[in-house]
Amino acid sequence: MKMKQLYKYLFAAVLILQLIACNDNTDAEQLFNETPTTRLNNQKTELSEALLSSPQGWKAVYFTDNTVLGGYTHLFRFAADGTVVMASDFDSDTDPHKSEYAIQVGSTVSLTFTTKNRIHLLSDSNNYPIPALRAKGYLGDFQFLYYGQENGEIIFRTNRNNQELRFVKATAEDWADLPKNLVMEQNVIGGEERPLFRLLETNDGTTTHKFDFSFAAATRFATSNSIESGYSVSYDLGIGYTPTGIIVSPAVEVGGQKLSNFTYNDADGSFTATGTGGVSAVIKYTTKPLVLTDDYKYLLAGQPLSWFGFFVDDYTIDSPANSPLLYAELEKVNAMLPAGQSIASIQIYANHSIGTFIYYTFVGRNPLQHHVTAEEDADGKKVILKHKSWNGNTTVATPAFLASIDKYFMDPEGLYVKAESFRLYYSDPVYTFTSASSPFRMTTWKLQ
Structure with a gap:
């Protein structure tokens, strides 16, 4: 190749690289042309508009720590004047209560419930369900850091332990049916007439496995361990109540599928989650212990x-x-x-x-x-x-x-x-x- 032609190619290559660099700089400038204050204020407006956009408000099943505690359903209806109407299934008081909230701007944008309401029952360190949680309460929070929106849901992370919490749009039925969650609680606990022993049975479409099942009402938490020799799988499950059954967190993984929604059958007291291809998980009663001891x-x-x-x-x-x-x-x-x-x-x-x-x-x-x-x-x-x-x-x-x-x-x-x-x-x-x-x-x- 002649030297003159080589110079031409080198010049063209340098020109192309300069053009690419200019475009990259332009994109970066467009990306960062807002000041941090402007971006945070825009996020504040975005969150405010989202909270007010759902006519029936929002619903969140709050698992504060699913390694020791279950989930608590909360309903929120936000108003532009900084007030919020809230209800929860924390205890027998499922009535709506009014309080105040604020969208605060710090290093990030957060939703903070500024005056006492049902959500604060989970963050009060003097309110604890078991001695092991003395001075810790229910490990909950009342400040939630805003992380955007996805598929119509508002995504937060808790300020206390960085847990993800999603708000989904509530319905009129959610508000009307909230007391049914506590009826379901009694079904999970089991009545005097039900057998004492329970098991979790999973089916991956070909193989069935059995686990013991023990539920603690005070913490809404269940433990389940395999009863099969050489099969060491176990599940620790936070339980949340719904009008028709329960939600478990983390999900029960069976055959590569994650099952979290269980439907209640009053005839036999069972709870069933169904996947695809024959995959299922059932919590059901048995009349004698799964494992007999000496x-x-x-x-x-x-x-x-x-x-x-x-x-x-x-x-x-x-x-x-x-x-x-x-x-x-x-x-x-x-x-x-x-x-x-x-x-x-x-x-x-x-x-x-x-x-x-x-x-x-x-x-x-x-x-x-x-x-x-x-x-x-x-x-x-x-x-x-x-x-x-x-x-x-x-x-x-x-x-x-x-x-x-x-x-x-x-x-x-x-x-x-x-x-x-x-x-x-x-x-x-x-x-x-x-x-x-x-x-x-x-x-x-x-x-x-």
Whole structure:
């Protein structure tokens, strides 16, 4: 190639590069021709217009921390004068309440609820559901950083822990049906007539897996662990209520699909999420434990002393493993006692120097000992307690005020005993006693 032609090509290449650079600079100038203050003010206007654009306001299911807590539905109707009408399913008060809000500009644009309303129940550190969250509350926020809009939704991130929160357009039905969320809560908890044991069953279209399922109403949180040997999958699920079922977060992943919306079936108490290609997840009842243990053997003759205690004025009363039927029976006992008296504890002593007995203590009256024998149902992995005497007197009948609750410990079908994986504030191991033929379960500490 001649030198003259080479210079021509080099000149053309340099010219092209200069033109590209000019275009890039022009694009950059167009991109950054607004000052940071202008951009923030534009975002403020954008958010303000968005909040006012939905006739029925906005809905958010707020999972403050889905590793320990469930979701809380909030409805918002914003007004141009800086007021907001808000309702939530945090508790039985689902009525709308009016307060104030502001769109604030700092390093970013944020929506802040400036006067107290339902959303602040999640951020109050003095309002906590379990001892582990003492001084932390429900880990919620009342200031939300604006991150734009997508598919008609407003995207925020919480100021406290940078969690994404989306506002979706609410409907008139959302406001009218909000109290139904709390009806659904009772369906999730389960009535006295429902079996005590639940499982989560997943189907990826070809294979079914089963997991135990334990739900804590105070935190709206569930844990689910595989019961299959060699299959170590588990799910920790925050639960949010809807009028027709529940939302779980994080989603249950089955066969590569994420299932988060479960529909309730009142006929059998199940909740079902359905994907495509036969993929599904079902939370349903079963009449016996998924895994049977040998923990009942602590009560059999010849074993060392064991002492199990349930206490009305201590953390065992709040255990998520206690059944609704237990609480109902405690109320029956107290209703039958004279004024000023109440049941204080139920303790089970096995292989004590004076035998095996159920020890009932009270406020305002002397304790009672129900002496029993313990027989083994080896096939069913249960212990069957049989009456011997009250306070050593074989001729005394069961006191009338204890007859209703005591019969569950004397269940002819026996009792399941299980060491639980959780603790109740103290380090003492936790054991549950479950009637084999009824939905009665009591949580105890193993104190000896």
